[in-house]
Amino acid sequence: MEGVGRAPARTEADIRAVLAELGRRAPSADDVLSELRAAGPRRRGTSPQLPGQLRTAGPHRRRIARLGWPQLAVSAAAVATAVALALTLGGSPSRTGGGPGIFPVLPNPPASADGPPVIVPSGHHPSSAELAKAMLTAFSAAADDLVYWTTDDFRAGHLIQTTRTWSWPAIPRPGQVQYNRDVFSAIPRGASEAMGSVKLTEDNGYVTVTPHPSRYGQDEPARLTMVCYAGTGQVGCGGGRFDTPAGTWSEDTGVMPYIDYRPSPRGADLARQIARGQWRIVGHPLLRGQRAIKLAQTRSGTFEGHPVFLWVSVATYLPLRMIWVYGKFTEVDNWYYLPPSKANLAHLRVPIPPGYQRSG
Amino acid sequence: MTFEDFAGARLQAVLRFATALTGDPDLAKDVVQEVLIRVSSRWQEIGQLDHPEAYIRKMVVNEYLSWRRRSWRLIPSGTSSHLPGRPSPDPADGYVERQALLAELAKLSRRQRTALVLRYYEGFSDAEIADVMGCTRSTVRGHVFKALAALRVELNQPLTITAPRQETR
Numbered sequence: 001m002e003g004v005g006r007a008p009a010r011t012e013a014d015i016r017a018v019l020a021e022l023g024r025r026a027p028s029a030d031d032v033l034s035e036l037r038a039a040g041p042r043r044r045g046t047s048p049q050l051p052g053q054l055r056t057a058g059p060h061r062r063r064i065a066r067l068g069w070p071q072l073a074v075s076a077a078a079v080a081t082a083v084a085l086a087l088t089l090g091g092s093p094s095r096t097g098g099g100p101g102i103f104p105v106l107p108n109p110p111a112s113a114d115g116p117p118v119i120v121p122s123g124h125h126p127s128s129a130e131l132a133k134a135m136l137t138a139f140s141a142a143a144d145d146l147v148y149w150t151t152d153d154f155r156a157g158h159l160i161q162t163t164r165t166w167s168w169p170a171i172p173r174p175g176q177v178q179y180n181r182d183v184f185s186a187i188p189r190g191a192s193e194a195m196g197s198v199k200l201t202e203d204n205g206y207v208t209v210t211p212h213p214s215r216y217g218q219d220e221p222a223r224l225t226m227v228c229y230a231g232t233g234q235v236g237c238g239g240g241r242f243d244t245p246a247g248t249w250s251e252d253t254g255v256m257p258y259i260d261y262r263p264s265p266r267g268a269d270l271a272r273q274i275a276r277g278q279w280r281i282v283g284h285p286l287l288r289g290q291r292a293i294k295l296a297q298t299r300s301g302t303f304e305g306h307p308v309f310l311w312v313s314v315a316t317y318l319p320l321r322m323i324w325v326y327g328k329f330t331e332v333d334n335w336y337y338l339p340p341s342k343a344n345l346a347h348l349r350v351p352i353p354p355g356y357q358r359s360g
Numbered sequence: 361m362t363f364e365d366f367a368g369a370r371l372q373a374v375l376r377f378a379t380a381l382t383g384d385p386d387l388a389k390d391v392v393q394e395v396l397i398r399v400s401s402r403w404q405e406i407g408q409l410d411h412p413e414a415y416i417r418k419m420v421v422n423e424y425l426s427w428r429r430r431s432w433r434l435i436p437s438g439t440s441s442h443l444p445g446r447p448s449p450d451p452a453d454g455y456v457e458r459q460a461l462l463a464e465l466a467k468l469s470r471r472q473r474t475a476l477v478l479r480y481y482e483g484f485s486d487a488e489i490a491d492v493m494g495c496t497r498s499t500v501r502g503h504v505f506k507a508l509a510a511l512r513v514e515l516n517q518p519l520t521i522t523a524p525r526q527e528t529r
Contacts, residue, residue: 010461010513013481018461019481023376027389032375033367035393 014273125284131293132275138317140239143171146344148336155260156328158194161186166347168340171267172210179348180206189233202237203227205350211258222256225249225350243360249352250360270310270319273297279310287320288334361412363403367396378420380481381474383466395419418492421478425470425493461511468507474501475503 126134147170151163162185172178182204187196208222228237230247237244244250274295275281283294291314296307307325312318316337324331338344371392378388398404399416407411465473471493478489486497493500 010511012508012513014457014461015476015480015511015513016510018458018465019380020463021458022383023481025379025385026372026375026379027385029367029371032389032392032396035389083487088395295426
């Protein structure tokens with residue numbers, strides 16, 4: 001449904017003016033050059049394609065479809081679920097009119113959540129069209145599940161950052177309260193990527209009311225809890241209203257820009273891509289103890305020929321894993337659609353580390 | 361033209377672009393330095409291009425898009441610390457609005473922000489942006505559309521694309 005968002009209030013000239021102002025804050029070229037001369041011949045990253053060269057995979061290709069998601073989770077973002085601290089966790093979130101006031105105590109979970117029905121008979125290898133159809137049905141059936149989603153990023157085989165995300169319900173409906181948590185770990189600042197290991201950096205919870213789809217940015221009542229971990233070299237998390245110094249936690253409740261926490265790519269988008277031939281079935285391996293359909297993205301797909309693989313469960317027709325390879329970068333995503341049991345929903349809580357003081 | 365000649369003549373412009381792109385002078389400095397290290401080692405090739413600066417800006421974009429996620433998390437909170445000394449002398453409302461817009465720009469995805477900067481700071485066409493970002497023109501328009509929608513910017517002329525699809529619920 002379009003047109004529900006608020007009327008635009010800014011013009012393109014405002015954007016130009018703000019960007020020009022930013023440009024005027026640039027550091028001095030002399031400083032950059034002098035530091036560069038002192039830095040020595042370090043090398044990192046890749047260069048774009050020179051005329052006449054074949055394009056090589058590079059870091060700029062990584063996380064193509066994912067960039068917006070976690071960034072939002074941080075910048076404004078990572079809002080939180082302190083809510084959850086006070087909640088009695090359980091079953092489906094109730095629908096609300098979207099007004100403030102709003103974060104209800106969660107009802108008890110349903111008696112069972114056995115997952116969506118199997119659409120294709122066991123032992124049958126579905127075609128891409130059958131698979132896409134089965135996946136769409138499966139996503140609908142899993143709408144009220146808790147989706148747990150992990151992302152691990154590797155550079156040259158070394159794990160450099162991880163994100164763990166819980167989001168419930170998996171497909172929130174407009175007006176429905178949604179609960180999210182995002183835990184981010186990275187190699188501490190200054191540590192070698194090759195030698196260092198990732199360390200817990202930030203833990204955010206975000207509870208909000210799901211808006212109707214709109215072409216405009218939307219504000220919704222929300223509650224953001226942010227724990228910014230110390231000891232990773234960072235000085236703070238978030239910014240502005242959500243500024244949280246390292247070693248503290250904060251909570252902000254009010255009307256905030258809506259952040260879409262759902263995993264990307266969207267399940268329904270994946271199914272449509274499969275139906276359109278942007279993926280081809282390349283195998284039927286076992287993964288995480290279950291039979292799976294392995295797909296490889298074709299050159300017509302979103303990622304323009306870079307190796308991307310997807311595993312879909314034969315039992316549930318929900319995605320299990322996706323691996324993206326961009327040169328020396330690899331991202332591994334795993335999805336888990338979980339019944340909204342009390343134990344599973346407990347993961348939506350953001351634990352406050354002992355000794356951490358509230359800073360906002 | 362030597363690398364030093366190029367840097368002396370054009371580096372400040374590249375830095376301004378990088379600052380608009382990243383929204384943070386310190387990050388811009390880091391990104392440009394990383395790029396310049398590679399540029400200097402390949403100057404024999406890059407210096408022969410018709411437009412080495414365009415190529416270098418492309419490298420800056422790539423570096424920014426690939427910059428480790430923690431890098432922007434580690435930006436000290438409160439970009440106002442980078443303001444030159446004091447608040448703008450403009451009326452308070454204008455200042456507050458610009459700060460709000462800057463904050464909202466920082467919330468965009470990197471690719472959305474990159475498309476926006478190339479369009480409104482560099483004045484690039486969709487085709488030029490697509491070339492720099494290594495994607496299609498329709499993807500560029502999608503990024504710009506979403507970014508402007510998130511910022512609630514009213515377009516002078518509507519973008520000729522279909523609105524990004526939301527997941528069917």
